[in-house]
Amino acid sequence: MKIASGALLALTAALALTGCQKSDDEAFGKRVHAYLLEHPEVIREAADKLQAKEQAAVAKASTDAVAKHRQELERDSRDFVANPDGKYTVVEFFDYRCGYCKVAAPEVAELIKQHPDVRFVFKEFPIFGDVSDTAARLALTPQVKAKGLQVYSAWMAEKALDDASIDRGLRDAGIDPASARKAAADPAISKQIADVRALAGALNLEGTPVFIIGDHVVPGADLGAVRAAIAVTKAGPLKQTS
Secondary structure, three states, X not given: OOOOHHHHHHHHHHHHOOOOOXXXXXXXXXXXXXXXXXXXXXXXXXXXXXXXXXXXXXXXXXXXXXXXXXXXXXXXXXXXXXXXXXXXXXXXXXXXXXXXXXXXXHHHHHHHHHOXXXXXXXXXXXXXXXXXXXHHHHHOOHHHHOOHHHHHHHHHHOOOOOHHHHHXXXXXXXXXXXXXXXXXXXXXXXXXXXXXXXXXXXXXXXXXXXXXXXXXXXXXXXXXXXXXXXHHHHHOOOOOOO
């Protein structure tokens, strides 16, 4: 088992305090080695404690960052939002070519249908190349936003999204692909995507999907955890922006 260096340092410091006589480095090293051989469970205990401490620090940092950026997360008027009049808010950072986002998509659509009191904010966070970037830009055009859920579901259902399937999804929604692509060249859309990337960086988000519900951050396609966080949020003090 690989031991975190911090855990070993903490253990070494503790052992150094067990005696009053000053030992040379070699003798002290032998004592530490012998102790660890006799008590290997101490290594696991120290490593587990360090890991728990680090996880708690990460969780607190995420919670603090969410609180700091709540307005940008929940109330950016440029985002597509399902159930816009809902009392509670779920935010998803996603990419149309992300496999886990595709797995989550049908449950996302069902959640939106089952919880009309939950606003669902879609954060376009393209991280898988040019096709992802094209889809995100198109999704932020007025004509695609008007058919947001229909287009979202169509693109997420594509096993391997490409330019042809992007246009097919647009046509099926009654949108002219050429017109939408022209609108997607708007510099304001480039600015919005850059802002989302900056926000993801501020929140230390590196992958997709990530769901944020109140103070809860749920990485990955764990819709069970998302539903549980919604239930907790509904049962507790309401934290929202206006």
